[in-house]
Amino acid sequence: MAEHDWPAIIQPVAESFWGEPNKKLSSDKEKKWGSYGSRSINIEKACWFDHEAGEGGNVIELVQREAGLGDDNAAAMAWLEQEGYIEARERPQERRESDPAPEARQEPQPQGGPGDDGRLKWVKGYTYHNSDGDGLYQVLRGQWVLPDGSWRLAKDGQIDKTFRQRRPDGKGGYIWNLDGIGHTIYRHNKVEEAIAAGRPILLPEGEKDADTAVTLGFEASTNSGGAKNWTAELAALFKGADVIILVDNDEVGIAAGEAKAKSLKGIARRIRILNFADHVPNFPVKHDLTNWVEAGGTADELHRIIDSLPDWRPAPPVSKFAAQRGMDLAGSKIVYDWLVKGLIERGGVFIVAGEKQSGKSFFVIDLGMKIALGLGYGKGDQARKVRQGAVIYMASEDRKGVELRYEGWRRDHDVPRDQDVPFVIMGGGDGQKFSLMSDESVDAFIAECLEWEDYYGSLEMIVIDTFSVATEGLDEIHSGEVGKVLGRVNRIADKTGSTVCLVHHMNGEGSRVRGHSSLTANVSQVIEISTLRRPSPNRKMPGEEIKDADNRIIRKALLEKNKNGPNRIAWRFILRQIKLGHDDDGFEITTCVLDTPSSEPDEEQTKTGRLHPAQKLVLDCLVDAVADAGIDMPSGVRVGPQIKKAVPFNVWRAYVRKRWTFKAPENDVEQRNKELVEVMGRTGTALMNAGYMGRDNDKKIVWSLGKERKSVSAMPAAEPPPPLPEAVQRDLEHFSGMPDQVPF
Numbered sequence: 001m002a003e004h005d006w007p008a009i010i011q012p013v014a015e016s017f018w019g020e021p022n023k024k025l026s027s028d029k030e031k032k033w034g035s036y037g038s039r040s041i042n043i044e045k046a047c048w049f050d051h052e053a054g055e056g057g058n059v060i061e062l063v064q065r066e067a068g069l070g071d072d073n074a075a076a077m078a079w080l081e082q083e084g085y086i087e088a089r090e091r092p093q094e095r096r097e098s099d100p101a102p103e104a105r106q107e108p109q110p111q112g113g114p115g116d117d118g119r120l121k122w123v124k125g126y127t128y129h130n131s132d133g134d135g136l137y138q139v140l141r142g143q144w145v146l147p148d149g150s151w152r153l154a155k156d157g158q159i160d161k162t163f164r165q166r167r168p169d170g171k172g173g174y175i176w177n178l179d180g181i182g183h184t185i186y187r188h189n190k191v192e193e194a195i196a197a198g199r200p201i202l203l204p205e206g207e208k209d210a211d212t213a214v215t216l217g218f219e220a221s222t223n224s225g226g227a228k229n230w231t232a233e234l235a236a237l238f239k240g241a242d243v244i245i246l247v248d249n250d251e252v253g254i255a256a257g258e259a260k261a262k263s264l265k266g267i268a269r270r271i272r273i274l275n276f277a278d279h280v281p282n283f284p285v286k287h288d289l290t291n292w293v294e295a296g297g298t299a300d301e302l303h304r305i306i307d308s309l310p311d312w313r314p315a316p317p318v319s320k321f322a323a324q325r326g327m328d329l330a331g332s333k334i335v336y337d338w339l340v341k342g343l344i345e346r347g348g349v350f351i352v353a354g355e356k357q358s359g360k361s362f363f364v365i366d367l368g369m370k371i372a373l374g375l376g377y378g379k380g381d382q383a384r385k386v387r388q389g390a391v392i393y394m395a396s397e398d399r400k401g402v403e404l405r406y407e408g409w410r411r412d413h414d415v416p417r418d419q420d421v422p423f424v425i426m427g428g429g430d431g432q433k434f435s436l437m438s439d440e441s442v443d444a445f446i447a448e449c450l451e452w453e454d455y456y457g458s459l460e461m462i463v464i465d466t467f468s469v470a471t472e473g474l475d476e477i478h479s480g481e482v483g484k485v486l487g488r489v490n491r492i493a494d495k496t497g498s499t500v501c502l503v504h505h506m507n508g509e510g511s512r513v514r515g516h517s518s519l520t521a522n523v524s525q526v527i528e529i530s531t532l533r534r535p536s537p538n539r540k541m542p543g544e545e546i547k548d549a550d551n552r553i554i555r556k557a558l559l560e561k562n563k564n565g566p567n568r569i570a571w572r573f574i575l576r577q578i579k580l581g582h583d584d585d586g587f588e589i590t591t592c593v594l595d596t597p598s599s600e601p602d603e604e605q606t607k608t609g610r611l612h613p614a615q616k617l618v619l620d621c622l623v624d625a626v627a628d629a630g631i632d633m634p635s636g637v638r639v640g641p642q643i644k645k646a647v648p649f650n651v652w653r654a655y656v657r658k659r660w661t662f663k664a665p666e667n668d669v670e671q672r673n674k675e676l677v678e679v680m681g682r683t684g685t686a687l688m689n690a691g692y693m694g695r696d697n698d699k700k701i702v703w704s705l706g707k708e709r710k711s712v713s714a715m716p717a718a719e720p721p722p723p724l725p726e727a728v729q730r731d732l733e734h735f736s737g738m739p740d741q742v743p744f
Contacts, residue, residue: 005169006046008176009085010059012164014041014048016083016120017066019144020162084122084140087172118144118152120162126186126207128224133189137167137178139207139224156286165224183229185237186210186222194219195241200306202289203238203260204246205253209289213246216299227256235263242270244306249277250286261312272309279305339460339499340367340377341384342565345524346460346499349489351467353504353513354529359555359575359592361398363529364463364503365405366594368393371461372423373415378571379596389460389498390422392449396469399428408578408591422456436470442488446495459496464489465503468514476515486522506530526561532572534612535686548574548597572597611692618683619692621655622647623704637696639703646696646703656680 011031015021018039021031033039041048049056055065063069063076080086124141142162144152154160166174167181185191186207194201202213202220205227213220223230243264247257254275261271276292277283284291316325337346344350354360367377368391376383395402402425415421426448427434435441453459464470475481493500506528507514513526520526532554533543546554552574559569575592582588611619630645637646657676664671684702687693695702 003171004086004173005171005175006059007043008169008174009080010041010046010048010062011043012120012176013059013062013080013085015162016142017062019118019120084125084174086174087168118146121145122164124208126211126224128184128186129188130184131188131192136184137165137181137224140164140166141208158286163226178224183224183231183234185234186224187214187220188237190219191221191237191241195238198242200242200244201238202244202246204289205248205256206288209246212290212293216293216302218299218302227252227259230256230260230263232263235260235267238264238268241268243268244272244274244309245312246289247273247275248286248288249275249283253286253288258315262314265314271312272306273312274305274309276305279308336564337387338385339371339387341386343377343384343525343559343562343569344499345564346387347493347497348524348563349486349493349500349502349522350525350527351502351504351513351520351523352527352529353506355506355510355531358506358529358531359573359594360503360529361402361465362405362575362592362594363527363557363573364465364501365393365402365409367501368461368463369406369409369413369421369423372421387460389458390424390452390456391461391463392424392426392452392459392498393463393465394434394445394470395425395427395465396434397466399425402465404580404589404591405593408580408593411580412578412593422458424452434464434470435472436464436467436485436488437473439488442492446492449492449496449498453496453498459498461499461501462492462496463501463503467502467504476519479516479518482516482518483522486519520561523561524563525559528558528560530556530558532556549599552576552597554597574598614679615683615686617659618656618680619687619704621659622652622693622702625652625655626704631701633703634696634699634701637699637701639694643694643703643705646701649695649700649702652702653680 014031014033018033021033022035022037025032025037029043031041031043038052039048039050047056047058048062057065059080060073060076063079064071064073067076067079069075069079077086120142121144122140122142126139126141128136128139130136140163142164143159146152152160164176165178166176167178169175187210191201199219202210202218204210204213204220204222206222207224210220210222223234245257245260247253257273257275261273264271276287276289280292289297317323338344339346352360352364354363369375370377371386371389372391374386374388377386378384393402393406406423406425409415410417410421432444433441434445449459449462468474468476471485474485489500489502492498502523504519505514506512510530513520513528532546534546536543548554554572554574556570556572559567561567562569573594574597576595577590577592580589580591625647626645629651630647633639633644633646653676656679660676660679662672662675664675666672684693684695688695690707691705692707693702693704
């Protein structure tokens with residue numbers, strides 16, 4: 001048996017009887033068949049074994065068993081010769097290498113069903129030549145013959161087929177591989193002739209279609225081994241050619257044609273691609289040129305189709321990043337996905353930041369509960385639409401406080417105790433500590449969030465309160481460290497498909513969100529929560545808190561940044577206290593909920609020319625004092641000619657003292673004096689800055705500049721005091737021990 005290359009023969013012989021091997025169980029040296037590898041061959045040793053039957057042997061013995069030839073060695077050799085695995089001994093050794101394999105006998109008709117067993121039979125041989133026309137190797141097309149003589153069919157209903165390459169071994173047999181030779185193009189010498197003559201060349205996927213094209217009067221080629229063996233070296237053989245690539249009508253064929261066209265770019269003179277599905281209505285999937293001709297296609301019709309083809313240009317890339325061309329978007333409906341319409345986009349990251357005790361956690365709980373319950377965000381007809389879904393609140397800083405605020409909101413909005421509101425509070429207690437500094441912690445958090453999403457059917461918002469506690473140890477002003485944390489936050493949003501809210505602090509001055517600027521630059525929205533205050537006369541001191549008619553501090557939410565919508569949207573709220581009951585010691589338990597202010601004073605009053613009540617009272621006292629006890633403006637005072645009168649500061653002070661409502665009791669003279677100094681200093685500076693009054697510290701006088709006075713207060717105008725000297729003189733005597741310099 002040494003005269004034949006049995007290691008090269010054993011695999012195709014085994015496949016002819018057993019079909020294709022189990023790829024998962026097979027290796028380069030050993031091929032196995034069956035779900036558990038019950039049949040196998042060893043390629044190097046050219047032997048086989050059937051583990052179930054306990055039988056094995058060499059190639060001859062395999063043919064004897066599977067072909068039912070008993071122990072007849074001659075019959076087995078004759079079978080191998082007939083099937084083309086070895087050269088017949090009577091054939092001359094000098095046979096032309098370009099001779100095709102023996103033609104098959106009359107081709108059976110396809111009648112068998114998919115997956116039926118059968119015996120592999122080589123039905124067609126395609127000889128590949130070099131540029132001189134010398135044969136190099138053959139590609140054999142094999143089909144499986146069923147016991148009834150029909151062809152086995154594949155799952156798509158077409159004849160099941162396989163291909164193998166072989167080359168003469170110089171000993172009368174064949175080597176069943178192309179090792180050391182490599183793949184080349186079909187009809188190589190004819191291709192060169194067509195290029196030289198300027199004739200177009202059809203390039204289908206397979207030798208059968210190439211032969212079909214030749215019978216129609218076209219020149220054609222392909223390559224052995226299919227699209228996976230098409231290389232840049234083969235593409236170079238088509239330099240200067242007019243190439244029409246014919247693709248099979250399926251995803252694999254279309255992709256292979258596109259790849260082939262790309263490889264020919266800059267090499268071929270012209271490139272076109274033909275898919276019959278673009279020209280023939282209802283052209284079946286997986287069909288090709290041969291199928292088209294068998295259905296009645298003609299050479300003239302093919303010429304017309306080819307003449308209509310545009311020159312190839314690369315198809316748009318298959319984007320991994322959801323790319324769309326402008327022309328694809330033009331005229332399409334613009335849809336933007338909002339969690340809260342116009343305020344918070346869905347699937348992004350936003351920040352809610354505020355000073356300490358500004359109400360940011362109350363604000364976020366109110367927002368989260370409205371999302372969980374699908375309630376409009378706002379009042380009445382002005383309420384903004386929300387996307388309803390579950391909310392997860394990671395209370396990293398104060399879980400007890402969050403639980404208390406949740407319960408307060410539930411009771412205040414009459415949510416039944418047994419209603420399963422999709423609002424989940426995590427963090428604190430005995431649970432695992434959450435940290436945005438740890439990939440492991442973030443991955444575990446994401447996994448649990450997805451479980452809650454499965455439980456409730458949706459997950460729309462995840463709150464992390466506060467960002468600073470969840471990032472313990474973070475250098476907030478280091479861009480690199482902040483970037484890593486934001487990467488984890490974005491991973492939470494991407495993996496869960498929900499919107500992530502980071503509850504954070506403002507800087508010490510309350511002017512911006514604390515930390516590196518990249519924190520706010522890389523989020524979709526920033527909402528700043530602050531206490532509404534009047535402008536302060538002292539830049540180092542906060543202004544006076546503004547309260548509503550029920551003496552509750554008014555707070556402001558400002559949409560400072562809105563990446564894809566209008567920003568600088570502001571709305572106001574107050575924290576209304578509610579009672580939840582008493583603890584075991586009888587101590588009253590309270591919390592707060594968001595509500596609308598009962599009145600809306602303007603925190604910009606002095607900037608818009610409007611005075612708050614304290615300023616108006618002090619200014620009224622100045623105007624009345626000038627009218628009642630004014631003195632001529634002393635010489636040397638820098639003031640306009642229209643200002644004729646001024647008043648000593650202590651006189652003005654006496655008028656204010658008479659009308660001011662003191663917090664200190666009447667018998668606490670010292671405390672009242674301090675209160676008066678403080679209020680006159682504060683309001684006097686504001687009135688000076690706003691252009692309502694003037695002063696001269698050297699002469700210890702003040703005067704009104706006559707500016708129009710307005711007030712947001714509905715308080716009635718004060719009755720003018722009686723003329724000097726009685727009442728005012730008594731007040732002047734009372735203040736005899738106080739400093740008389742202007743306190744601003």
